[in-house]
Amino acid sequence: MTQQEFPLSLITALRAATRVVVLTGAGVSAESGIPTFRDKQTGLWENFDAAELATRYAFDRDPAFVWGWYEWRRAAVQKAQPNPAHLAIATMETRVPQFTLITQNVDDLHERAGSRNILHLHGEISRPYCEGCRQSHVFPRATPKIALGGEERIEPPRCQSCGARIRPGVVWFGEALPDGAWASARESARQCDVFFCIGTSSLVQPAASLTDLAIDAGATTIQVNPDSTDIDDLVTFSLRGPAGTVLPQLVAETWNIPQ
Numbered sequence: 038m039t040q041q042e043f044p045l046s047l048i049t050a051l052r053a054a055t056r057v058v059v060l061t062g063a064g065v066s067a068e069s070g071i072p073t074f075r076d077k078q079t080g081l082w083e084n085f086d087a088a089e090l091a092t093r094y095a096f097d098r099d100p101a102f103v104w105g106w107y108e109w110r111r112a113a114v115q116k117a118q119p120n121p122a123h124l125a126i127a128t129m130e131t132r133v134p135q136f137t138l139i140t141q142n143v144d145d146l147h148e149r150a151g152s153r154n155i156l157h158l159h160g161e162i163s164r165p166y167c168e169g170c171r172q173s174h175v176f177p178r179a180t181p182k183i184a185l186g187g188e189e190r191i192e193p194p195r196c197q198s199c200g201a202r203i204r205p206g207v208v209w210f211g212e213a214l215p216d217g218a219w220a221s222a223r224e225s226a227r228q229c230d231v232f233f234c235i236g237t238s239s240l241v242q243p244a245a246s247l248t249d250l251a252i253d254a255g256a257t258t259i260q261v262n263p264d265s266t267d268i269d270d271l272v273t274f275s276l277r278g279p280a281g282t283v284l285p286q287l288v289a290e291t292w293n294i295p296q
């Protein structure tokens with residue numbers, strides 16, 4: 038593993054920070070084997086049409102296809118393990134007085150890595166809920182068969198309380214973000230000293246606008262991504278590399294933690 042050189046001003050800003058916000062996207066879970074959305078060849082939207090899957094309209098038109106696809110992803114998440122990036126973010130939380138993790142990811146790998154103060158902007162795949170009474174439902178592990186495909190049709194189950202259809206616990210395109218999580222995310226982005234933007238293409242709104250809020254508020258902004266994005270020139274530091282390599286090194290160097 039190559040040791041990355043971090044600018045001293047970055048390390049100094051991080052050590053001095055009392056309020057740190059981390060915004061994560063699909064790239065933080067890539068090294069756990071969960072595909073991102075927009076990466077070439079491996080991205081989910083390369084092989085599946087987002088409009089056919091991640092909208093209210095798609096679910097109404099073909100519920101079994103959409104439910105089957107989300108069950109396939111739920112099975113992939115259940116099989117996956119947190120990677121060194123999730124663990125480094127959890128360690129950071131223990132070193133910073135006020136720490137907020139904002140994630141666009143619907144997996145629970147941050148929780149399983151030990152992160153505590155987490156805002157899920159796009160919902161949670163493990164928490165499907167009833168379209169009628171909105172009650173959350175927990176289902177047993179998805180079958181291994183589902184984990185292999187992604188195109189298996191499965192009829193969504195019905196709510197045991199009210200009989201309405203159960204829907205995936207994620208936010209679809211065209212839907213509002215959860216009110217409380219979104220308000221807290223904006224507030225913390227406005228007030229932080231250091232804002233990280235990790236493993237996200239920064240293309241999806243309104244989540245991406247959090248980085249603008251932090252920049253406008255004068256925070257030190259740090260992007261971690263192996264590829265270039267539209268915000269490369271807007272952030273204070275752009276660290277090129279996989280999050281699972283860059284973050285453990287950064288956390289170790291900042292807080293003198295032996296690796």
Ligand code: OAD
Binds near residue numbers: 141142238241266
């Ligand atoms: P994207 O797939 O748009 O972007 C993933 C980013 O992760 C890309 O910029 C990659 O270069 C980067 N990446 C890949 N591997 C990485 C690694 N090992 N370390 C760090 N970065 C890596 O995913 P998001 O930005 O999360 O929304 O997408 C945002 C939203 O669009 C998702 O939450 C989802 C999607 O449609 C909904 O489903 C509502």
